[in-house]
Amino acid sequence: MDDQDPIASRRDMLRLAGLASLGAGLARAAQDTAPAGESVAGMPFEVRSKVRLGFIGIGGRGTSLIEEFSAIPDVEILALCDVVAEKAGKAKAGLVKAGKPAPALYHNGDHDYEKLVARDDLDLVIIATPWIWHVPMALAGMKHGKHVAVEVPAARTIDDCWALVDTSEATRRHCIQLENCCYGYNEMLVWNMVRAGLFGEITHAACAYNHDLREILFSNEGEGLWRRFEHLDRNGNLYPTHGLGPVAHYLDINRGDRFDTLVSMSSPVASLPEYRKTHLAAGDPRQKEIYRCGDLNISLIRTARGKVITLEHNTSTPQPYDRINLVAGTKGIFRDYPPRIYVDGSHDEAFGSIDPYKARFEHAYWTKVGAMAKQLGGHGGMDFVMAWRLIECIKQGVAPDIDVYDAAAWSAPGPLSEQSVAGGSAPVKFPDFTRHRWQKAAG
Numbered sequence: 001m002d003d004q005d006p007i008a009s010r011r012d013m014l015r016l017a018g019l020a021s022l023g024a025g026l027a028r029a030a031q032d033t034a035p036a037g038e039s040v041a042g043m044p045f046e047v048r049s050k051v052r053l054g055f056i057g058i059g060g061r062g063t064s065l066i067e068e069f070s071a072i073p074d075v076e077i078l079a080l081c082d083v084v085a086e087k088a089g090k091a092k093a094g095l096v097k098a099g100k101p102a103p104a105l106y107h108n109g110d111h112d113y114e115k116l117v118a119r120d121d122l123d124l125v126i127i128a129t130p131w132i133w134h135v136p137m138a139l140a141g142m143k144h145g146k147h148v149a150v151e152v153p154a155a156r157t158i159d160d161c162w163a164l165v166d167t168s169e170a171t172r173r174h175c176i177q178l179e180n181c182c183y184g185y186n187e188m189l190v191w192n193m194v195r196a197g198l199f200g201e202i203t204h205a206a207c208a209y210n211h212d213l214r215e216i217l218f219s220n221e222g223e224g225l226w227r228r229f230e231h232l233d234r235n236g237n238l239y240p241t242h243g244l245g246p247v248a249h250y251l252d253i254n255r256g257d258r259f260d261t262l263v264s265m266s267s268p269v270a271s272l273p274e275y276r277k278t279h280l281a282a283g284d285p286r287q288k289e290i291y292r293c294g295d296l297n298i299s300l301i302r303t304a305r306g307k308v309i310t311l312e313h314n315t316s317t318p319q320p321y322d323r324i325n326l327v328a329g330t331k332g333i334f335r336d337y338p339p340r341i342y343v344d345g346s347h348d349e350a351f352g353s354i355d356p357y358k359a360r361f362e363h364a365y366w367t368k369v370g371a372m373a374k375q376l377g378g379h380g381g382m383d384f385v386m387a388w389r390l391i392e393c394i395k396q397g398v399a400p401d402i403d404v405y406d407a408a409a410w411s412a413p414g415p416l417s418e419q420s421v422a423g424g425s426a427p428v429k430f431p432d433f434t435r436h437r438w439q440k441a442a443g
Ligand SMILES: NC(=O)c1ccc[n+]([C@@H]2O[C@H](COP(=O)([O-])OP(=O)(O)OC[C@H]3O[C@@H](n4cnc5c(N)ncnc54)[C@H](O)[C@@H]3O)[C@@H](O)[C@H]2O)c1
Pocket: 001, 056, 057, 058, 059, 060, 061, 062, 081, 082, 083, 084, 087, 109, 110, 111, 112, 113, 128, 129, 130, 131, 133, 151, 152, 153, 178, 179, 180, 221, 222, 223, 224, 225, 379
């Protein structure tokens, strides 16, 4: 895999993308003939005292997720799948070294995951593969009776978002989006502040995935083998959920409000072509690639209740990491990077530190497992808090925090921004993946 010719591999990826979306299209067509499913919002998990997991995709992300989940008591990892046998083998060796039972391995080609999801001893399948594989793998898992948890973004077309919703409803299996940023210390602290009314009536928010990925995009391993190809054929927000997930929580999206309309603009493409001039050999075939995705994509989203969100995506230019993470209302504002707060009348018109607020607003999950989360360290601890909380939901037999309607709505700005940019920044409508059930507030 690591020695692949990039152009040939791009052709393969596009062929696979075609197959993947064809699969989802077929699934949609099949579901269209069935009555719309009963909602899975609030549907509890079956109670389990031990939670049995299978993993598909043991690259950078899959490996770190295995570390987080395997650190949780009562988790059993029974099966691992990756097309690269050494990656699955290395993860297995790590588990055995840590005193865990040896998981079964699946590494015989692109579709060996179908054998993993067909096992009858898994409660949840975790999917951390390149984006084009998320939907076919999630659909296969649910159709085999497994709950699935999918890396971000869950889907990259609107048809695929619907395929996830239709299949989750038809199979009564959850499709969870593994949006770790929803579990960050600041995000959970701020969510508590919002719910306590500290910022008054919320009117707007801003969020982003602004992360200089140039080195990773041109790497000869890991994401460099697939992620840059998304820049060839798509122009929009390729990775919306890290910023949008936490903001969706602040704004009660799918639980009293919903994303309604989006307009989007993309800047020119300049930074990837400039970077490769000085970082790749003159004869490298990647010098001939033509990128369509503008360096910066910026979208405006209006919710059904009239709230406004700005959403940015920029993985191409030199810049410090920034998810913005701003929420504001009639009584104050929070914004991140660095974290700062202003509450009406409290700081003489200057932002202040969030430290004095921590004792009152720290989220209970962080109070409970924050020390362990920091010790494991994945993305500052948010990865462990997410993993622990998902396993707790299964053990307690309650609904997951993030369900298929969230996975679809948070992923949808990808294809919708492409559509808006292609249409001269025309407004485009979000589908109502909840089928009008969004008006019901969270219980
Ligand atoms: N939430 C986060 O913070 C975060 C961070 C990094 C990546 N991600 C997401 O995780 C996913 C994986 O990213 P990554 O960085 O681990 O990429 P990666 O390239 O390192 O890993 C992907 C793995 O999937 C394997 N794979 C590809 N096709 C397969 C198939 N048909 N069957 C089985 N295995 C297959 C590859 O061999 C590879 O090991 C992506 O969706 C990415 O967006 C999320």
